[in-house]
Amino acid sequence: MSISETVALTAPQMRRIAAIDALRAPAYALGATMAGFATIAREAGFDVWMAVTTSALVWGMPGQVAFASLYSAGASLFIIFFAVTLANMRMLLMVVSAADMMHLHMHKLPLWRRVILMQCLAITSWAHLAVAETTYPRHLLLPYFQGFSLTLYASGMLGTVFGYFLPDMVPPDLLQIIIFITPIYIFLLIATARQKANRLAVAFGGILCPVFYPVAGEWSILLAGVMGGTLAIGYARFIAKWHLEERR
Amino acid sequence: MDDYGFWGSWLAVGLAAVGTFIWRFAGVLLASKIPAQSPLMDWVNTMAYAMVAGVLMLMLVHPTGILAASGLDDRLLGLVTGVGAMMLTKRIILSLLCGILMFAASLHLF
Numbered sequence: 001m002s003i004s005e006t007v008a009l010t011a012p013q014m015r016r017i018a019a020i021d022a023l024r025a026p027a028y029a030l031g032a033t034m035a036g037f038a039t040i041a042r043e044a045g046f047d048v049w050m051a052v053t054t055s056a057l058v059w060g061m062p063g064q065v066a067f068a069s070l071y072s073a074g075a076s077l078f079i080i081f082f083a084v085t086l087a088n089m090r091m092l093l094m095v096v097s098a099a100d101m102m103h104l105h106m107h108k109l110p111l112w113r114r115v116i117l118m119q120c121l122a123i124t125s126w127a128h129l130a131v132a133e134t135t136y137p138r139h140l141l142l143p144y145f146q147g148f149s150l151t152l153y154a155s156g157m158l159g160t161v162f163g164y165f166l167p168d169m170v171p172p173d174l175l176q177i178i179i180f181i182t183p184i185y186i187f188l189l190i191a192t193a194r195q196k197a198n199r200l201a202v203a204f205g206g207i208l209c210p211v212f213y214p215v216a217g218e219w220s221i222l223l224a225g226v227m228g229g230t231l232a233i234g235y236a237r238f239i240a241k242w243h244l245e246e247r248r
Numbered sequence: 249m250d251d252y253g254f255w256g257s258w259l260a261v262g263l264a265a266v267g268t269f270i271w272r273f274a275g276v277l278l279a280s281k282i283p284a285q286s287p288l289m290d291w292v293n294t295m296a297y298a299m300v301a302g303v304l305m306l307m308l309v310h311p312t313g314i315l316a317a318s319g320l321d322d323r324l325l326g327l328v329t330g331v332g333a334m335m336l337t338k339r340i341i342l343s344l345l346c347g348i349l350m351f352a353a354s355l356h357l358f
Contacts, residue, residue: 060268081264099280
């Protein structure tokens with residue numbers, strides 16, 4: 001569909017299209033990822049309510065995994081808080097970037113509604129928003145996000161419950177393959193970002209983070225993000241002089 | 249694990265939730281301060297992309313949980329196949345399938 005054909009869509013229609021987009025693949029992949037978290041959580045000693053509450057309120061895989069592994073190791077509450085906070089710091093940048101992509105300021109939502117909206121933000125919905133931005137007109141990106149992220153959220157909760165009770169029924173080899181889907185899926189999405197500067201940032205961040213990890217541990221994500229992102233924008237702006245202004 | 253007890257466990261869940269929520273909340277506040285289409289916003293975007301790519305590569309190179317049982321070569325082969333297919337075909341589901349199938353094949357054949 002071209003932008004001109006999509007302008008006439010209403011917000012409920014957009015939400016439905018987004019929900020169907022989510023059900024094409026990402027919802028299953030994310031449900032499987034959350035099922036993977038639930039198996040880790042069960043091994044760590046979570047009951048099912050704790051696992052579901054963690055998925056619902058943290059809603060960010062790296063933080064959830066950090067939480068479950070520290071919990072099983074019997075780490076102090078302070079260490080848990082610190083590690084989860086560090087692991088999910090990227091949310092700050094993702095929220096700012098998502099609000100920009102959705103043109104959230106146009107919609108003049110009250111603070112509490114913006115906060116609830118962003119509580120539903122996950123890497124998958126953020127990455128998909130960047131794709132939707134190229135297809136749909138700007139006033140429909142908020143409804144798109146609502147339909148897409150709520151569908152993902154629901155499948156994530158279902159995945160957590162299923163994963164908690166089902167791991168004995170799925171062979172470990174198959175489970176590995178299922179858990180492999182989400183990181184690859186999102187990587188493919190962001191590696192094909194429309195802006196060259198963002199693709200370059202993906203390359204820099206992707207290379208730097210595993211290199212830093214043995215030395216910097218959980219800090220490697222932050223370091224790789226800031227350094228990779230700065231190098232990419234620096235190169236794009238000052239060396240290659242790509243026209244960032246023409247992005248929309 | 250009964251290291252934490254009932255209240256300790258739920259306090260841990262609450263702290264994990266707060267530790268994530270503060271970033272989302274800060275993001276909402278910050279978003280209204282940064283002008284759209286400004287160089288600052290472009291910088292925020294590249295940092296977000298780099299950070300997400302970093303998180304994903306960390307899951308693939310230094311995984312925790314069940315994925316850690318597979319080999320690094322299996323995972324990287326799957327990634328390279330997926331990205332290669334994406335560059336050739338530009339079709340995401342197809343490329344995803346290629347990557348996943350290569351990972352599965354690599355797990356069982358090599």
